[in-house]
Amino acid sequence: MLLHDTLTRTDRPLHPLDGKTLRIYCCGPTVYGPAHIGNFRTFVVQDVFRRTVELGGTPTLHVRNITDVDDKTIRDSQKAGQTLGSFTAEWTAKFHADCEALNLLRPHVEPSAVAHIPHQIAMIEKLMASGHAYKAEDGSVYFKVGAFHEYGALSHLEKREIRLGAAQTDSDEYSKESMADFALWKARKDEDGVNFWASPWGEGRPGWHLECSAMILEYLGTEFDLHSGGVDLIFPHHENEIAQSCCSTGGKFASHWFHIAHLMVDGGKMSKSLGNLFTLADLQAKGYTAAEVRYVLISGHYRAPLNFTFHTLDSARQALQKLAKHEASLRAKYGAGGAPKYDDLIRHGSAGVFADAWALLTNDLNVPGALGAVFGAIKDADSTAFDVETAKSRWMDLHFVLGALGVILPEAQPDAEAPAEVVALAEQRWAAKQSKDWAAADKFRDELAALGWTTKDSKTEYKLIPL
RNA sequence: GGCGAGGUAGCAAAGUGGUAAUGCACUGGUCUGCAAAACCGGUAUGCGCGGGUUCAAUUCCCGCCCUCGCCUCCA
Numbered sequence: 001m002l003l004h005d006t007l008t009r010t011d012r013p014l015h016p017l018d019g020k021t022l023r024i025y026c027c028g029p030t031v032y033g034p035a036h037i038g039n040f041r042t043f044v045v046q047d048v049f050r051r052t053v054e055l056g057g058t059p060t061l062h063v064r065n066i067t068d069v070d071d072k073t074i075r076d077s078q079k080a081g082q083t084l085g086s087f088t089a090e091w092t093a094k095f096h097a098d099c100e101a102l103n104l105l106r107p108h109v110e111p112s113a114v115a116h117i118p119h120q121i122a123m124i125e126k127l128m129a130s131g132h133a134y135k136a137e138d139g140s141v142y143f144k145v146g147a148f149h150e151y152g153a154l155s156h157l158e159k160r161e162i163r164l165g166a167a168q169t170d171s172d173e174y175s176k177e178s179m180a181d182f183a184l185w186k187a188r189k190d191e192d193g194v195n196f197w198a199s200p201w202g203e204g205r206p207g208w209h210l211e212c213s214a215m216i217l218e219y220l221g222t223e224f225d226l227h228s229g230g231v232d233l234i235f236p237h238h239e240n241e242i243a244q245s246c247c248s249t250g251g252k253f254a255s256h257w258f259h260i261a262h263l264m265v266d267g268g269k270m271s272k273s274l275g276n277l278f279t280l281a282d283l284q285a286k287g288y289t290a291a292e293v294r295y296v297l298i299s300g301h302y303r304a305p306l307n308f309t310f311h312t313l314d315s316a317r318q319a320l321q322k323l324a325k326h327e328a329s330l331r332a333k334y335g336a337g338g339a340p341k342y343d344d345l346i347r348h349g350s351a352g353v354f355a356d357a358w359a360l361l362t363n364d365l366n367v368p369g370a371l372g373a374v375f376g377a378i379k380d381a382d383s384t385a386f387d388v389e390t391a392k393s394r395w396m397d398l399h400f401v402l403g404a405l406g407v408i409l410p411e412a413q414p415d416a417e418a419p420a421e422v423v424a425l426a427e428q429r430w431a432a433k434q435s436k437d438w439a440a441a442d443k444f445r446d447e448l449a450a451l452g453w454t455t456k457d458s459k460t461e462y463k464l465i466p467l
Numbered sequence: 468g469g470c471g472a473g474g475u476a477g478c479a480a481a482g483u484g485g486u487a488a489u490g491c492a493c494u495g496g497u498c499u500g501c502a503a504a505a506c507c508g509g510u511a512u513g514c515g516c517g518g519g520u521u522c523a524a525u526u527c528c529c530g531c532c533c534u535c536g537c538c539u540c541c542a
Contacts, residue, residue, distance in 0.1 A: 009471095027542075035542085042542040070540070155537080156470060182539065208540045230542030231472080237540070261472065262536065269535075299490080300480065304473060305535060312479055315491035322490080325505085360481085369481045372489035379489090382506095438500055445502085456504055465503085 001056060001362045003049075003226075004303060006234060006257035007154050011364050014053070014256060016225055022053055022060045023220045025254070027212060027229035027237070028110070030067040031091035032076045034279040037293060038263040038270050040102060041306065042230045044297045044406070045260045045365070047104045049228075052361050052404045055345055063219045064107040066092055068114050070208055074195050084195050085114070098280045101290035103406045105342075109219050113211035117197050120206040120214040124184045124199075126248040136175035139187030139202040145180040148243045154257060155235035182240050183207035209240035213248070216241075222251030228258040263297070264307045283313070291408040292316045298367045298405060317410075319371075324409040326378045327398060333391035340396065345403040352397030353377060361404060374401055418464045422453050429455070430462050 002011045016022045026046050029035050035043075043064075050060050067073070068088035077087035092112075099106070113120075124141055127133035132147045145151050188196040188203040196203045206214075216224065222245070229238065238257070245253045262269070265276040283293055295316040300306035340348070351358035357373035360366040386394065402409070418426070429444030448454060448464075455462045 029542080030540095039542045045542095072540090157538080180539090232537060232541055234471085235537060235539085240539085260542070262542070264535070267534080296479095304480090307479075309478080311491075315479065318492095319490050366481075368479090368490095369488075372481060375489050433500085436500070442501075454503070457499080457502085458504095463504095 001053060002364055003256065003258060004364050006259045012256065014058075014225065016058060017223060017255060020059065022058050022226065023224040024050065024060055024062045024226045024228065025212070025216050025220055025224065026062070026064040026107070026227075027233055028064040028066050028107075029095055030070055030072060031088045031095060032070075032072040033091060034281065035095055035098060036270065037278050037280065037283070037297065037308065039230075040098065040280065040293075041263040041297045042228075042260045043099065043104055044102060044294055045302045045367075046228050046258075047102075047406055048298055048367060048404065049258065049365055050105060051342075051406055052365065055349070055400065055404050056362060057346075057349060061109075061220065062105070062107045063109045063111065063215065065212060065215055066095075066110060066112045067208070067211065068092070068112045069195065069205055070113075074192055077195075078193060088112075088114075098290075101280060102294050103291070103408050105406075111215045111219065113206065113215075116211060116215055116218065117206060119218055120210045121185075121199050123210060123214050123217070123244065123248050124201075124206075127184065127244065130247060132243075132247040133184055134177065135201050136177075138175050139204060140175065140183055141185035141201050142176050142181040143184050143240070143243060143247075144177065145182070145243065146178060148247055150246070151180075151243055152239065154239050154242060157235070182209065182236065184210055184244070209237055210244060212237075213241050213245040216245065216253075217249060222249040222253070224254060226256040226258055227254035228260070231259045231261055234259055260302045261305045264305050266309060267307055278308075286310075288313050288317070289410070291320060291410065295320055295407060298407075299371065301368055302365055319375075320407070320410055322375070323378070323402070323407070326381075327395070327409055330386070330391045330395040330398065333386055334388055334395050336392070336395060339409070340399050340403075342403060345396075345400050348396055348400055350397070351400050353381075353394055354397050354401045357401050358404075361401070367405065370401065370405070374398075418453060418466075419451075422448060422451055422464065425451070426453070426455060426462065426464055433457070 001014045003014055004010070005012045014022065024046075026043070029039060046064075050062055053060055066088070069084065073088055074084060077084045080087055082090075124133060127143065128135075128141070131144075133141055133143050135141050184207050185199060185201055186204050186207055187201075188205070192205065196205055216227075227238065227241075234257075242253050245251065264270070265278070268276075270277045280290060280293060284290065292313055293316075296308060296312050297306070299312065299316065354374055354377055356377070357370040360369035360373055381394070425444050425448050429441050429448065432438075432440035432444060445455070449467065452467050454465050454467055456465055457463075
């Protein structure tokens with residue numbers, strides 16, 4: 001598999017460093033409210049990546065953290081009158097529910113920042129010992145950016161070209177030696193309330209960047225295969241992680257960087273003030289399914305901004321319907337039951353007739369190209385002409401590709417229960433039609449429409465459909 | 468100002484040094500009493516603008532315009 005690497009800005013092949021398992025770290029959510037669909041674009045794309053790697057025959061070790069201590073979680077838990085722990089547990093549960101609805105594979109490890117404070121303190125101690133960090137007057141500990149010469153390699157800043165402006169004067173951080181330095185440990189403040197921990201430098205809490213470095217070291221080691229997140233994390237978050245980790249372990253840290261572009265809404269940035277910041281629940285309340293949302297989120301290449309609109313959601317519904325119909329026709333021929341399990345797909349191990357789509361997918365995760373190839377292959381296939389064996393193998397191949405994309409096909413609509421009144425009208429219409437009384441038949445059809453129903457006729461029977 | 472991503476049909480979105488996938492929408496046909504559904508077709512002489520290189524550029528180079536993101540804790 002070929003994947004673009006942010007650090008080298010080239011497409012590079014992925015091979016597990018240990019020759020067996022691809023070790024992946026993804027920056028997870030800060031649990032202080034519902035994740036929005038922009039957040040989920042990143043997680044969904046990471047999920048497609050993981051599935052593609054695994055279906056391609058390489059097992060993964062997927063670690064994604066939960067950030068459950070920072071300014072916002074502390075502030076909003078207090079506002080809600082809850083302890084930090086119960087507040088973040090609630091939002092973590094909500095996040096998990098959304099992940100499941102969106103068909104995201106669960107990470108193998110999902111560590112929380114609060115549960116790894118000692119690991120973070122240990123990392124700071126190493127950085128202090130090696131002279132990469134210093135304690136400021138207020139008890140905070142900062143990383144000395146000037147002591148790490150490779151700083152800026154990921155975001156391609158030769159030096160930190162800090163734009164001078166009012167935003168730079170954060171009163172909390174007046175004690176830093178240099179503007180570029182960032183907090184490893186934040187000294188306790190009154191507004192933190194009970195949310196502080198003991199450390200060799202006094203009471204306080206860890207800085208944001210540190211948790212990822214500490215948990216990566218714990219679960220993936222000093223060097224691992226791939227680190228991922230939204231493009232906004234390139235700087236400063238990932239840059240800072242590199243600095244902390246490399247200076248404390250002497251290792252090289254991530255060998256590949258995978259960043260996902262942002263989701264836009266109506267051509268612009270999502271924001272609460274514009275009222276265009278949607279959560280999964282918002283869209284479900286409008287009648288869309290998580291499967292449709294997922295389809296939209298993968299429908300653009302991950303390195304290009306994706307514009308989200310309700311029109312694209314509507315097209316996703318139709319596109320999924322088209323895939324479902326093809327799948328159903330193969331299944332009917334083959335006589336199979338439900339969709340194969342993910343593990344069955346891994347054993348299957350081949351995209352078969354969808355090899356073109358698979359090739360696109362494994363070339364820098366070209367999902368839109370792959371989807372196009374799937375539709376193209378479907379179009380050229382007359383499923384009624386397949387024999388049972390062909391139908392069976394194509395059915396499995398189709399599920400293999402859809403399994404990599406994590407696409408869930410809509411269930412066939414169960415026949416709706418029509419009220420007796422509607423059934424009676426439909427019977428009358430059918431009788432009129434059988435006696436070729438078209439005027440009467442059309443009249444009954446109009447009356448059905450007025451009640452919100454229509455019919456689909458075949459030669460021998462009709463079916464009632466709600467409008 | 469620095470760094471980065473992007474500008475392709477009504478909408479969305481791939482792609483390529485040799486003449487533009489795919490989905491939605493629209494539209495023609497088959498089917499139907501007419502429809503619906505389904506199926507089969509059609510729809511960009513054109514890929515932000517202007518130059519250049521080349522036998523040939525949407526694809527490479529240069530300049531310009533526009534959109535979006537990051538520039539200290541936003542996926």
